[in-house]
Amino acid sequence: MTGPAEFAYTLDIPTRWKDNDVYGHVNNVVYYSFFDTVINTFLIAEGGLDIHTGAVIGLCVESHCRYDAPLAFPGTVRAGLAVDRIGVSHVRYAVSLFDAxxxxxxxxxxxxxxxxxxxxxxxxxxxxxxxPDGIRAAVERLAR
Incomplete structure (x- = not known):
């Protein structure tokens, strides 16, 4: 995807002081935290995911990230979220991060x-x- 406008759901996430590494940019492992944040914020707000007491929870079984440009503190990451595949019990999300x-x-x-x-x-x-029905309806809205 070339820009955040191509995503049905976006979330602005501020970088934190501790995100920077000794090289002066956000460390690569933090990008996965940004992925997790946009996905779970969406599922809680739009799909009714109850992370504390819900009978069904989502576990990450696979993830991948390609780095295109550095991010740094202070700054804001605009995370774009789409859905590539929906199965009976799984969802594959596409996530892009932009330097807002x-x-x-x-x-x-x-x-x-x-x-x-x-x-x-x-x-x-x-x-x-x-x-769950609420989660299925929410992720179907992001299917591309």
Whole structure:
């Protein structure tokens, strides 16, 4: 995806002082935290995911990130979220991260893009469970 406007859901995430590493940019592991943040913010707000007491929870079983440009503190990351695949108990998300402070008229520059796969499981047994209706409806709105 070339810009945040191509995503049905975006979230601005501020970088934190501790995100920078000794090289002066956001460390690569933090990008996965940004992925997790945009996905779970969406699922809680739009899909009704109850992370504390819900019978079904999502577990990450696969993720990938390609780094295109550095991010740094202080700054704001604009995370774009789409859905590439919906199964009975899994969702594969597409996530792109943009430097929201680096816009030069052409839109924020792409910093990273990747994917993230959730398998939804029964909270107790950890066995795969069908997507709850609210979550299914929410992720279907992001399907591309």
């Amino acid at each position: 402070g680096g816009a030069d008229g052409a839109g924020p520059p792409l910093a990273a893009e990747g994917w993230f796969v959730h398998v939804f499981v029964d909270r107790t047994s950890r066995r795969p469970a069908p997507l």
